[in-house]
Amino acid sequence: MIKMKVCMLGAFAVGKTSLVQQYVNSIFSEKYQTTLGVKIDKKSVSINDQTLELILWDLAGEDEFIEVRSSYLRGSSGVILVADGTRAETLDIALMLKQKVDREVGEIPFILLVNKADLADNWTIDQTRLEQLKQDGWFIMLTSAKDSANVEDAYLALATKLQQTL
Amino acid sequence: MKTQYPDNVINKILQITLETHTFAYLAIDRDGVLLNRSGNIIDLGLPDWKTAENILNEALFLSGMLPLDSGYEFIPSWHVNDNKVVDIHLFQDNDTTWAVLVDKTEDLEWQSQARQKANELRLLQHEMEQHKQSLQTPKDSSSKLHCSFFEALDMMALHQNKDGSFELLHPVSDNFQQIFPEAFANQKKVYPQDKFLFIENFLIDAQQLWDLAINHQRITSGPWIETLAHGDNVALEAIAINWDKHKLLFLAIQDASYQQNHDFLQRGRDEVLLNNILEKEVHKRTELIRAREEEIALRLVCAADSKDSGETGAHIRRLGLYCELMATHLGWKQDKIDEIRIAAPMHDIGKIGIPDAILKKPGKLTDDEFTIMKTHTEIGGKILSNSKSSLVQMAREIALNHHEKWDGSGYPQGLVGEQIAIGARIAAIMDVFDALIHKRAYKSEMSIDEAIQIMTKGRGTHFDPDLFDLFINLKKEVTEITRLNNDSIC
Numbered sequence: 001m002i003k004m005k006v007c008m009l010g011a012f013a014v015g016k017t018s019l020v021q022q023y024v025n026s027i028f029s030e031k032y033q034t035t036l037g038v039k040i041d042k043k044s045v046s047i048n049d050q051t052l053e054l055i056l057w058d059l060a061g062e063d064e065f066i067e068v069r070s071s072y073l074r075g076s077s078g079v080i081l082v083a084d085g086t087r088a089e090t091l092d093i094a095l096m097l098k099q100k101v102d103r104e105v106g107e108i109p110f111i112l113l114v115n116k117a118d119l120a121d122n123w124t125i126d127q128t129r130l131e132q133l134k135q136d137g138w139f140i141m142l143t144s145a146k147d148s149a150n151v152e153d154a155y156l157a158l159a160t161k162l163q164q165t166l
Numbered sequence: 167m168k169t170q171y172p173d174n175v176i177n178k179i180l181q182i183t184l185e186t187h188t189f190a191y192l193a194i195d196r197d198g199v200l201l202n203r204s205g206n207i208i209d210l211g212l213p214d215w216k217t218a219e220n221i222l223n224e225a226l227f228l229s230g231m232l233p234l235d236s237g238y239e240f241i242p243s244w245h246v247n248d249n250k251v252v253d254i255h256l257f258q259d260n261d262t263t264w265a266v267l268v269d270k271t272e273d274l275e276w277q278s279q280a281r282q283k284a285n286e287l288r289l290l291q292h293e294m295e296q297h298k299q300s301l302q303t304p305k306d307s308s309s310k311l312h313c314s315f316f317e318a319l320d321m322m323a324l325h326q327n328k329d330g331s332f333e334l335l336h337p338v339s340d341n342f343q344q345i346f347p348e349a350f351a352n353q354k355k356v357y358p359q360d361k362f363l364f365i366e367n368f369l370i371d372a373q374q375l376w377d378l379a380i381n382h383q384r385i386t387s388g389p390w391i392e393t394l395a396h397g398d399n400v401a402l403e404a405i406a407i408n409w410d411k412h413k414l415l416f417l418a419i420q421d422a423s424y425q426q427n428h429d430f431l432q433r434g435r436d437e438v439l440l441n442n443i444l445e446k447e448v449h450k451r452t453e454l455i456r457a458r459e460e461e462i463a464l465r466l467v468c469a470a471d472s473k474d475s476g477e478t479g480a481h482i483r484r485l486g487l488y489c490e491l492m493a494t495h496l497g498w499k500q501d502k503i504d505e506i507r508i509a510a511p512m513h514d515i516g517k518i519g520i521p522d523a524i525l526k527k528p529g530k531l532t533d534d535e536f537t538i539m540k541t542h543t544e545i546g547g548k549i550l551s552n553s554k555s556s557l558v559q560m561a562r563e564i565a566l567n568h569h570e571k572w573d574g575s576g577y578p579q580g581l582v583g584e585q586i587a588i589g590a591r592i593a594a595i596m597d598v599f600d601a602l603i604h605k606r607a608y609k610s611e612m613s614i615d616e617a618i619q620i621m622t623k624g625r626g627t628h629f630d631p632d633l634f635d636l637f638i639n640l641k642k643e644v645t646e647i648t649r650l651n652n653d654s655i656c
């Protein structure tokens with residue numbers, strides 16, 4: 001089985017841990033427990049008769065207290081950038097982290113998840129910026145780790161991109 | 167004792183162990199006289215004991231403990247005072263001396279402690295340097311002592327073999343039996359890199375360090391989290407070090423300071439999130455109130471203007487938007503921008519006090535009539551005077567001053583240049599512009615270019631030249647506002 005390392009990157013509290021937990025263990029918790037350190041989970045996914053094992057690196061959220069160590073990105077095959085649709089500023093952090101990945105690892109497959117889609121009433125993220133990114137070729141999905149909308153599909157989308165690189 | 171490593175290696179391991187934990191170390195003789203100390207004992211809530219001082223009376227945790235029967239005693243959660251709770255480990259060092267290790271378990275002043283942690287570590291490191299000499303003098307029973315240390319501190323020390331596998335250096339605590347059971351099956355060949363993906367990645371950096379073989383150098387992995395068989399999570403950290411060409415790797419279960427850092431981070435982030443929510447709520451409500459204020463203002467202005475058939479609701483709406491545009495490009499703060507948008511439409515509110523015979527007179531006004539007409543500025547100023555609201559204050563300035571001219575030839579006060587409030591200078595330009603390009607009962611409309619051409623004659627005489635230039639620069643945006651706002655709001 002081919003193993004592929006995928007880093008979950010984004011500002012704090014955007015739902016990185018929740019997305020992994022929903023995808024791997026089908027669970028969701030309302031309570032916010034910030035991740036201090038790295039947590040690695042695995043899940044296999046089959047695409048076109050090929051099975052990939054995704055090694056998901058859930059990294060501590062980036063903010064003024066904590067920065068993602070470059071060594072954690074090493075060896076990544078893909079990246080899942082996560083922003084929180086209810087906190088517009090988290091998109092800037094996702095974009096910044098994308099640049100960091102480009103610098104440290106080079107251009108590897110990635111997708112951007114705008115999470116917490118179930119909270120559409122509190123949406124503050126700038127739609128035109130998302131449209132702009134889409135025009136620039138970004139693959140963007142609205143997800144909810146809470147009601148699991150698009151979660152499976154999001155990982156599948158990245159896995160498909162990863163498989164194309166093989 | 168399984169390990170064959172020389173005592174200086176073991177001592178180095180001990181030193182690292184001390185450095186990576188927040189605790190104090192005391193050596194005492196059989197009578198309770200302090201022989202040696204390191205670490206910040208004051209921070210742990212203990213008195214500032216000096217060497218050669220007998221501490222038996224004050225160190226209550228020692229009462230009845232010496233001499234030790236077992237060679238090792240553990241006193242968990244000893245309450246030093248209301249705030250400080252520590253774990254105490256007692257070791258028999260040799261026949262006549264005992265080592266006391268005081269380990270911080272919990273600290274109710276967690277917040278300041280977390281901040282101090284970095285300083286503490288540095289301090290401890292410094293002190294350890296000073297005690298290096300005594301530490302590096304091996305004692306007969308030191309191996310036994312060190313092993314107990316590792317067990318008590320939830321650390322695992324490994325040494326890398328030539329083939330890349332590792333050898334376990336000492337027996338480890340039960341906790342590691344759960345975390346890394348494979349390490350106990352064959353202690354001479356342990357593969358942490360196969361067990362933990364995180365370590366596999368860390369060993370790339372560790373290997374570089376080991377290859378450089380610079381003595382004493384070390385790197386830490388940062389914390390990572392493992393889920394145990396029964397579902398609990400445990401935070402670990404790895405440390406790699408070069409010591410006399412020995413490639414040493416430590417795996418440490420994170421101690422109370424990790425929890426403190428976590429709690430500190432959690433609180434900080436919870437607070438940021440809560441503030442975000444509150445700010446959004448406040449913003450939403452302010453917007454609501456602003457929108458309501460704006461609507462009331464516009465409706466009242468419309469009511470007043472209905473006396474004057476020339477002015478329409480769409481005109482006053484546009485005037486607000488033009489002024490908003492200008493203010494935005496002048497770099498005003500958002501609340502001021504909102505204010506001028508709402509205030510500018512009230513510029514002619516004083517017309518409410520002008521008799522209909524004059525206001526609605528077709529054709530030219532006589533001099534006397536014009537004198538009366540001009541008083542609408544002062545009437546407006548009066549209506550809007552003495553308000554504590556900065557919005558109404560701005561509205562007053564605009565109402566009173568929007569017929570003033572840059573060269574001082576305007577009315578009612580004949581103010582010159584920057585004596586005229588900036589809001590009024592902006593509104594003066596935009597009011598004239600919008601009037602020119604729209605049809606009134608007494609005149610037909612002009613094109614935007616014609617209007618600008620005519621108005622340019624007033625640059626520096628009627629209008630503030632800088633603001634006028636800005637207006638010209640914003641022609642495209644101004645035109646857009648004109649195009650989109652033809653519907654009357656009242």
Ligand SMILES: Nc1nc2c(ncn2[C@@H]2O[C@H](COP(=O)(O)OP(=O)(O)OP(=O)(O)O)[C@@H](O)[C@H]2O)c(=O)[nH]1
Pocket residue numbers: 010011012013014015016017018019029030031032033034035036059060061062115116117118119143144145146147
């Ligand atoms: N409503 C809603 N809440 C979500 C969703 N995803 C995550 N959350 C909540 O958002 C908070 C943060 O989620 P986490 O998954 O811990 O976020 P994280 O990105 O791992 O945070 P850090 O580890 O601190 O970087 C938690 O309270 C979750 O319950 C979602 O899709 N919808």
Ligand SMILES: [Mg+2]
Pocket residue numbers: 016017018033034035058059060061
């Ligand atoms: Mg997390």
